[in-house]
Amino acid sequence: MPQHPHTARRGTRRLAGLTAAVAAVVSLTTLSGPGAHAADNPYERGPAPTESSIEATRGPYAVSELSVSSLAVSGFGGGTIYYPTSTADGTFGAVAISPGYTAYQSSIAWLGPRLASQGFVVFTIDTNSTLDQPASRGNQLLAALDYLTQRSAVRGRIDSSRLGVMGHSMGGGGTLEAAKDRPSLQAAVPLTPWNLDKSWPEVRTPTLIFGADGDSIAPVSSHAEPLYSGLPSSLDRAYLELNGATHFTPNSSNTTIAKYSISWLKRFIDNDTRYEQFLCPLPRPSLTIEESRGNCPHTS
Known part of the structure; x- marks a missing residue:
């Protein structure tokens, strides 16, 4: 019908x-599904983090490295680039790292593969002179980032809008100088920093400062703490004082430094809020942390 x-x-x-x-x-x-967050944040890289994954000596990415001669660059002293071997995930954020007074890139080399294996291109640099002061080291960090993004063999693997700086001692003071001079930087991590300038109202870059309770070269009372206090109070900023540590603790593989540096770089270079859990609430005093300060929750 x-x-x-x-x-x-x-x-x-x-x-x-x-x-x-x-x-x-x-x-x-x-x-x-699993890719939902990645779709919301195109900069997110790697699997969801856990306490053990950010404390591990190596992250999910295999790492390659490339030596850069001082003769091939200008503005800094060359260095070593560490980068994720695979290109399957697209581009990565990048970080330049400066050594301290009288030191060479070998003193901060452990950070290269450790950070790169978490999904960053990392450039540990030598400075023009081992005696360079913080302002000079800040300029050299920026020169290294410019080389990395414009001329290096891995420039195609880098998102030049997602850059950060780190450094030890005078290199740590240099990270603040670099952040002051280039507000577009996404993250700064000074490690037991030394800088005579204690006022940083110009800094707009989210900054994590590590101090060491036993530092006799750049005592926290005259360097790390006032440098932190000298940053704008509205800035995404944090201060972690390492317990049982010295000025040279950042020169050796250190789980606490790696854990919170990775979380900071992921949170602000990659805008990856999956790492906020490790930064806020602030870590409590422990066998490895003497004290912590900071602005939580983070805004950017």
């Missing part, structure tokens, strides 16, 4: 409604 026209139309509408409902369910399932 032929179907009544009205009945046919109702059947068509029901079928269309069912199709739309199924499509909505599929869409919701897709959005809530």
Whole structure:
């Protein structure tokens, strides 16, 4: 028997409604799946972090390295680039790291593969002179980032809008100088920093400062703490004082430094809020942390 026209139309509408409902369910399932957060944040790299993954000596990425001769660059003393070997995840943020007074890149070399294996291109540099002061080291960090993003063999692997700086001692003071001079930097991590300038109202870069309770060369009372206090109070900033540590603690592999540096760089260079859990609330005093200060929750 032929179907009544009205009945046919109702059947068509029901079928269309069912199709739309199924499509909505599929869409919701897709959005809530493993790739949902990555779709929301195109800079996110690597699997969801855990306490053990950020404390591990190596992250999820295999790492390659490339030596850069001082003769091939200008503005700094060359160095070593560490980078994720695979290009499957696209581009990465990048970090330049300066050694301290009288020191060479070998003193901060452990940070290269450790950070790169978490999904960054890392450039540990030598300075023009081992005696260079913080302002000079800040300029050299910026020169190194410019080389990295414009001329290096791995420039195609880097997102030049997502850059950060780190440094030890006078190199740590240099990270603040670099952040002051280039507000577009996404993150700064001074390690037991030394700088005679204690006022940093110009800094707009989220900054994590590490101090050491046993530092007799750049005592926290005259360097790390006032440098932290000299940053704008509205800035995303944090201060971690290492317990049972010295000025030279950042020169050796250190789980606490790595854990919180990775979290800071991920949070602000990659805008990866999955790492906020390790930064806020602030870590409590422990066998490795003497004290912590900071602005939580973070805004950017």
